[in-house]
Amino acid sequence: MNRKAFQDLYPDELCHCYGCGRLNEHGLQIRSHWDGAEAIAVFEPRAYHTGISGYVYGGLIASLIDCHCIGAAAAATHRSENMDLGTDPLPRFVTAALHVDYLRPTPLGVPLEVRARVEEIKGRKVVVAATLSAEGEICARGQVVAVQMPESMTSPGHKD
Amino acid sequence: MNRKAFQDLYPDELCHCYGCGRLNEHGLQIRSHWDGAEAIAVFEPRAYHTGISGYVYGGLIASLIDCHCIGAAAAATHRSENMDLGTDPLPRFVTAALHVDYLRPTPLGVPLEVRARVEEIKGRKVVVAATLSAEGEICARGQVVAVQMPESMTSPGHKD
Numbered sequence: 001m002n003r004k005a006f007q008d009l010y011p012d013e014l015c016h017c018y019g020c021g022r023l024n025e026h027g028l029q030i031r032s033h034w035d036g037a038e039a040i041a042v043f044e045p046r047a048y049h050t051g052i053s054g055y056v057y058g059g060l061i062a063s064l065i066d067c068h069c070i071g072a073a074a075a076a077t078h079r080s081e082n083m084d085l086g087t088d089p090l091p092r093f094v095t096a097a098l099h100v101d102y103l104r105p106t107p108l109g110v111p112l113e114v115r116a117r118v119e120e121i122k123g124r125k126v127v128v129a130a131t132l133s134a135e136g137e138i139c140a141r142g143q144v145v146a147v148q149m150p151e152s153m154t155s156p157g158h159k160d
Numbered sequence: 161m162n163r164k165a166f167q168d169l170y171p172d173e174l175c176h177c178y179g180c181g182r183l184n185e186h187g188l189q190i191r192s193h194w195d196g197a198e199a200i201a202v203f204e205p206r207a208y209h210t211g212i213s214g215y216v217y218g219g220l221i222a223s224l225i226d227c228h229c230i231g232a233a234a235a236a237t238h239r240s241e242n243m244d245l246g247t248d249p250l251p252r253f254v255t256a257a258l259h260v261d262y263l264r265p266t267p268l269g270v271p272l273e274v275r276a277r278v279e280e281i282k283g284r285k286v287v288v289a290a291t292l293s294a295e296g297e298i299c300a301r302g303q304v305v306a307v308q309m310p311e312s313m314t315s316p317g318h319k320d
Binding site: 013014016017018019021024025026027046048049050051052053054055057058059060062063066067092094095096097098099100101102105149153154 | 173174176177178179181184185186187206208209210211212213214215217218219220222223226227252254255256257258259260261262265309313314
């Protein structure tokens, strides 16, 4: 897909995330788009992203769900405020909580599809549910509690 | 630390995990040891393991908690059966569920200490709680539900 992903709309200084930062050359560069009411991301793990041989590493699955849901939280907030995805800057969220249930081993060597649906937008907090599928079968379910990044995280001298 | 880590005691064919496999040259190679009743792992993220600049990527934190708790589940099961950590083979667990609460941003550029405590051993299922600290401050708390790997995961033709 050549159209802009949610993560392409983060400001440059917030684009170094290992999971989804377009400016992190070592990272996964997860890219998320709207597909109707859901957000979708497709990612093909590399051979070394294994857990038990032949299956995808659970930490990678957690990472995919995390960054994709954070992107969905940002885009959904943006949409709820009637902003235009192409022009208005996207708010940046961070993860307050992440939960993943691994339902079955996820096969390595095929593209993984992550789908996210926003369950609740409540002020600066957004709750997002996700599934991760391989070959049409759901292998993991996740939930992310996303919060808008505090200003202090980009301020010098920030402690918490 | 030069002494053997839990992960050094997995059989070779189960040592390719991106998070903790000693035979995965691209991976994180997380190493866990007993420290009294707790298991401890120390990991220093690389500069590119960032989320928001200056802070550690949440997916990495989830990965550290995941693999360390899986190692602790294996070692605790081993210990509960009066097996010797140096000689008897360690059982291999996989993750059924992972939960992480991100309490504060985790600073990048310092070693992270992950501590795990086994909460429950019930047959093939082990529940493990963890904290992740930087500079003496707890930045994240996690819980892993670990289950002994089904034989079928190493059998050809396995589907689930």
